[in-house]
Amino acid sequence: MLKDFETKKREDKAQITAEIKELQNKLLGQQQLLMKEKLPMIVLIEGWAAAGKGSLIKELISELDPRFYHVVSPKVLPEAEERYPFLYPYMSAIPVNGKVTFMDSGWMENVVRKYLRHEINKDEYRKRIRQVNEFERQLRDSGYIILKIFLHIAKTEQYERLYELAENPGTEWRVDREDLWQHKEYKRFMEAYDDFMDKTGDTLGWHILDGNRRKTAIRDALKLLVQRVERGIQEGRFEGVSLEEDFPLREMPVLSKVDLSPSMEDDEYKKELKTLQSRLSELHNIIYRKKIPVVLCYEGWDAAGKGGNIRRLTYALDPRGFDVHPTASPLPHEFNRHYLWRFWTRLPRTGHIAIYDRTWYGRVMVERLEGFCSEKEWQRAYHEINEFERMLTDWGAVVLKFWIHIDQDVQLERFTDRQNTPEKQWKITDEDWRNREKWDEYEIAVNEMLQKTSTKNAPWHIIESNDKKYARIKTLRIIVKALEKACDKHFQRMME
Amino acid sequence: MLKDFETKKREDKAQITAEIKELQNKLLGQQQLLMKEKLPMIVLIEGWAAAGKGSLIKELISELDPRFYHVVSPKVLPEAEERYPFLYPYMSAIPVNGKVTFMDSGWMENVVRKYLRHEINKDEYRKRIRQVNEFERQLRDSGYIILKIFLHIAKTEQYERLYELAENPGTEWRVDREDLWQHKEYKRFMEAYDDFMDKTGDTLGWHILDGNRRKTAIRDALKLLVQRVERGIQEGRFEGVSLEEDFPLREMPVLSKVDLSPSMEDDEYKKELKTLQSRLSELHNIIYRKKIPVVLCYEGWDAAGKGGNIRRLTYALDPRGFDVHPTASPLPHEFNRHYLWRFWTRLPRTGHIAIYDRTWYGRVMVERLEGFCSEKEWQRAYHEINEFERMLTDWGAVVLKFWIHIDQDVQLERFTDRQNTPEKQWKITDEDWRNREKWDEYEIAVNEMLQKTSTKNAPWHIIESNDKKYARIKTLRIIVKALEKACDKHFQRMME
Numbered sequence: 001m002l003k004d005f006e007t008k009k010r011e012d013k014a015q016i017t018a019e020i021k022e023l024q025n026k027l028l029g030q031q032q033l034l035m036k037e038k039l040p041m042i043v044l045i046e047g048w049a050a051a052g053k054g055s056l057i058k059e060l061i062s063e064l065d066p067r068f069y070h071v072v073s074p075k076v077l078p079e080a081e082e083r084y085p086f087l088y089p090y091m092s093a094i095p096v097n098g099k100v101t102f103m104d105s106g107w108m109e110n111v112v113r114k115y116l117r118h119e120i121n122k123d124e125y126r127k128r129i130r131q132v133n134e135f136e137r138q139l140r141d142s143g144y145i146i147l148k149i150f151l152h153i154a155k156t157e158q159y160e161r162l163y164e165l166a167e168n169p170g171t172e173w174r175v176d177r178e179d180l181w182q183h184k185e186y187k188r189f190m191e192a193y194d195d196f197m198d199k200t201g202d203t204l205g206w207h208i209l210d211g212n213r214r215k216t217a218i219r220d221a222l223k224l225l226v227q228r229v230e231r232g233i234q235e236g237r238f239e240g241v242s243l244e245e246d247f248p249l250r251e252m253p254v255l256s257k258v259d260l261s262p263s264m265e266d267d268e269y270k271k272e273l274k275t276l277q278s279r280l281s282e283l284h285n286i287i288y289r290k291k292i293p294v295v296l297c298y299e300g301w302d303a304a305g306k307g308g309n310i311r312r313l314t315y316a317l318d319p320r321g322f323d324v325h326p327t328a329s330p331l332p333h334e335f336n337r338h339y340l341w342r343f344w345t346r347l348p349r350t351g352h353i354a355i356y357d358r359t360w361y362g363r364v365m366v367e368r369l370e371g372f373c374s375e376k377e378w379q380r381a382y383h384e385i386n387e388f389e390r391m392l393t394d395w396g397a398v399v400l401k402f403w404i405h406i407d408q409d410v411q412l413e414r415f416t417d418r419q420n421t422p423e424k425q426w427k428i429t430d431e432d433w434r435n436r437e438k439w440d441e442y443e444i445a446v447n448e449m450l451q452k453t454s455t456k457n458a459p460w461h462i463i464e465s466n467d468k469k470y471a472r473i474k475t476l477r478i479i480v481k482a483l484e485k486a487c488d489k490h491f492q493r494m495m496e
Numbered sequence: 497m498l499k500d501f502e503t504k505k506r507e508d509k510a511q512i513t514a515e516i517k518e519l520q521n522k523l524l525g526q527q528q529l530l531m532k533e534k535l536p537m538i539v540l541i542e543g544w545a546a547a548g549k550g551s552l553i554k555e556l557i558s559e560l561d562p563r564f565y566h567v568v569s570p571k572v573l574p575e576a577e578e579r580y581p582f583l584y585p586y587m588s589a590i591p592v593n594g595k596v597t598f599m600d601s602g603w604m605e606n607v608v609r610k611y612l613r614h615e616i617n618k619d620e621y622r623k624r625i626r627q628v629n630e631f632e633r634q635l636r637d638s639g640y641i642i643l644k645i646f647l648h649i650a651k652t653e654q655y656e657r658l659y660e661l662a663e664n665p666g667t668e669w670r671v672d673r674e675d676l677w678q679h680k681e682y683k684r685f686m687e688a689y690d691d692f693m694d695k696t697g698d699t700l701g702w703h704i705l706d707g708n709r710r711k712t713a714i715r716d717a718l719k720l721l722v723q724r725v726e727r728g729i730q731e732g733r734f735e736g737v738s739l740e741e742d743f744p745l746r747e748m749p750v751l752s753k754v755d756l757s758p759s760m761e762d763d764e765y766k767k768e769l770k771t772l773q774s775r776l777s778e779l780h781n782i783i784y785r786k787k788i789p790v791v792l793c794y795e796g797w798d799a800a801g802k803g804g805n806i807r808r809l810t811y812a813l814d815p816r817g818f819d820v821h822p823t824a825s826p827l828p829h830e831f832n833r834h835y836l837w838r839f840w841t842r843l844p845r846t847g848h849i850a851i852y853d854r855t856w857y858g859r860v861m862v863e864r865l866e867g868f869c870s871e872k873e874w875q876r877a878y879h880e881i882n883e884f885e886r887m888l889t890d891w892g893a894v895v896l897k898f899w900i901h902i903d904q905d906v907q908l909e910r911f912t913d914r915q916n917t918p919e920k921q922w923k924i925t926d927e928d929w930r931n932r933e934k935w936d937e938y939e940i941a942v943n944e945m946l947q948k949t950s951t952k953n954a955p956w957h958i959i960e961s962n963d964k965k966y967a968r969i970k971t972l973r974i975i976v977k978a979l980e981k982a983c984d985k986h987f988q989r990m991m992e
Contacts, residue, residue, distance in 0.1 A: 066820035324562035
């Protein structure tokens with residue numbers, strides 16, 4: 001009897017090995033299809049310490065072409081993590097179309113550990129859960145194929161494995177305090193993992209695999225992966241629909257109702273400019289020390305005076321503490337990722353100021369009007385952008401958005417002036433003239449944008465810029481006021 | 497008399513202020529010319545703590561368009577600095593053509609401090625001086641306009657300023673231990689700065705400004721800047737000439753003399769592959785713990801079997817500890833920088849392995865033959881690449897370069913097979929056929945490359961790949977041997 005049992009076991013094992021081989025080969029073929037169809041994929045492997053996440057990933061990729069996948073693990077994530085929103089390293093690591101990113105533990109481990117270590121409280125935990133759901137949904141909606149696996153082992157099994165690793169001089173270094181702590185707190189972790197999966201499984205379900213049985217787990221993971229890719233390729237690029245807004249919005253006037261007559265005398269301008277700049281300079285110091293991140297967004301008509309406005313602002317700032325990001329057409333490696341990726345990766349560190357000269361709102365303006373994205377995509381963008389900005393303000397950032405506004409006559413005047421002044425000619429292109437012809441269409445898009453994305457936490461400010469001096473002073477005043485409030489709030493929070 | 501003196505002083509001051517204004521405006525005009533001519537520029541401001549580097553930079557940029565410059569300071573450099581070659585953060589920060597990078601202290605401060613802190617010894621100091629000279633020369637030779645300024649203040653002046661900063665609650669945080677340490681060690685720093693400038697002033701001279709007199713220093717810096725840009729624009733893009741080789745080289749056979757007949761039986765292959773992979777897996781663990789960086793370069797004919805060769809290698813590695821970098825045509829933001837930039841920024845961290853599927857040698861192969869760079873540029877590249885690789889091995893990296901070699905008949909066979917096998921068709925393009933027609937020209941270029949860049953520290957290995965199995969085993973053997981040696985050497989160095 002026992003002999004039969006042994007034989008059967010051997011046979012089973014051989015069969016699983018054969019199945020694994022077959023699945024790996026199948027996956028290689030699928031990889032080429034993913035490339036061909038330009039579908040991007042993210043495989044998230046979470047699970048217990050010593051559950052075998054690393055070896056599992058090794059088997060998943062063993063037959064793949066290394067040029068078309070990338071493995072990231074917390075140990076090779078940017079160290080600056082703590083100075084960016086917590087999803088920053090994961091968003092930074094998403095693949096371009098046609099490639100696959102394997103994550104050796106990710107946002108789940110991150111959130112659960114911080115929570116159990118009491119580095120984030122219940123409220124922050126809930127916020128992060130929401131952000132995770134938004135993050136996953138946004139990626140899925142823009143075509144990312146996502147597979148989430150949790151590799152489970154029992155407490156006794158974990159003990160055996162950690163013991164084995166720790167006792168062997170060659171592998172001893174692999175066991176760290178974090179692992180031992182997890183083992184001691186196994187029950188608490190179990191509950192926390194459960195809670196996390198429970199709250200993040202609606203949009204994209206979790207797959208739990210039994211890590212106690214290594215071979216079977218590998219086979220099952222491969223099976224899941226192959227099935228997921230198969231479905232992804234069959235269904236083609238997934239595209240989400242636009243969601244209902246549920247953000248508290250500020251009421252915004254339509255552009256045609258904006259009075260553009262305000263102006264400012266030169267004397268008053270100079271005096272006030274000096275006062276505001278010196279105040280801003282002080283505030284920059286404070287936000288640097290208090291580590292408050294600041295995001296300033298400039299949008300507006302061509303020749304509205306964005307450049308000059310930004311320069312009056314940066315003049316007051318310590319050049320080591322800010323960056324100006326001009327936003328042009330996306331480069332290929334940007335275009336082939338989620339459209340917010342290139343802005344995520346340019347976020348300021350805490351205590352720094354990022355100034356965007358044109359922004360992610362290109363999605364609902366130029367990309368909408370020029371057909372660079374589908375209608376579904378720009379429709380969806382309002383909600384996605386509101387989520388993105390809420391994530392920023394939840395993180396503690398000050399987010400201000402300026403629409404630098406002029407009328408058509410003033411634009412024509414400035415265009416003509418640029419055309420006729422040799423030193424300014426580089427500022428005017430044929431494209432500017434073409435955009436001008438589409439003024440009315442743009443105005444519709446801008447109005448819709450202002451209505452739908454002027455959230456309480458990240459409001460739009462319309463800056464009347466027929467008179468540039470008035471515009472600059474108004475912008476600076478808004479920035480100064482917002483920074484003062486933020487420093488204050490920050491102080492109050494610290495006092496609690 | 498005193499009254500006259502005071503009046504004169506006021507007038508002087510007013511005049512300097514006027515000069516500053518004028519120079520700033522001039523610079524704004526020049527900035528547009530730099531953009532138009534697509535000339536990149538680096539302004540390095542070194543100097544004593546509290547000498548006023550930050551405020552100086554603020555004045556230099558005050559009128560500039562913030563979209564076309566970038567300020568970097570050690571405080572915002574990537575934190576991972578210690579895990580890369582010491583010039584990594586500076587190379588990463590070089591601007592694209594047409595833009596300017598201001599560095600608020602840079603490689604000089606870095607080297608001098610580490611040396612005075614005894615973190616690097618005399619020998620390492622000398623190496624770094626050499627690397628700095630190579631770095632500056634390479635940038636200059638490829639068209640970067642570079643200005644190096646040292647802002648000097650006397651010890652008493654530094655005392656006053658540090659005192660003032662430290663006593664004021666608003667600025668107290670700006671004074672750190674490093675500054676106080678420098679002040680105490682003023683004399684040693686003075687000598688070290690002097691020595692550094694002495695040894696790095698031949699290619700690009702240093703300009704010392706008197707920081708005791710703030711206004712004058714600003715005026716003088718602006719003057720230098722304006723003059724430097726003027727000269728740069730007048731002379732047009734600078735292009736260096738190729739240098740004499742002074743690297744100890746290994747003798748290499750010409751390709752036509754390579755015997756391509758070696759092959760391997762399937763049984764032997766499988767057995768040896770397993771042994772080598774398991775040894776490699778162990779070694780990967782060791783280099784990870786010993787923090788040895790590894791750079792593996794693959795070049796070779798189309799269809800020579802690079803991909804399969806790399807896969808046999810990566811199969812043995814922990815996916816968290818390596819990256820494969822496929823090298824295609826440079827993207828615009830890469831093309832518009834020094835050609836080594838995109839490889840610098842993809843260097844492995846210590847303890848990691850970077851595998852380049854095609855490399856910087858594209859400069860002397862495809863770019864040479866297709867005319868993507870000038871003759872001067874590819875002629876110069878042999879020397880520049882040898883310097884780059886010496887920098888890597890000086891840093892402690894293992895650098896191995898493989899030329900995967902086949903003959904024309906085998907290539908034709910494999911091309912035809914790819915063409916006729918549906919799953920392989922994506923691997924073959926018209927460009928491959930076009931390159932094949934240029935085989936003879938390529939062979940000349942490859943031979944020259946092998947002769948000129950097979951340095952003792954970073955040698956080329958020709959891998960006979962008419963039989964892919966033989967090729968894979970040979971490559972793995974070389975890697976295993978080199979890693980064993982490196983682990984050994986590293987151990988010996990630690991024992992010293």
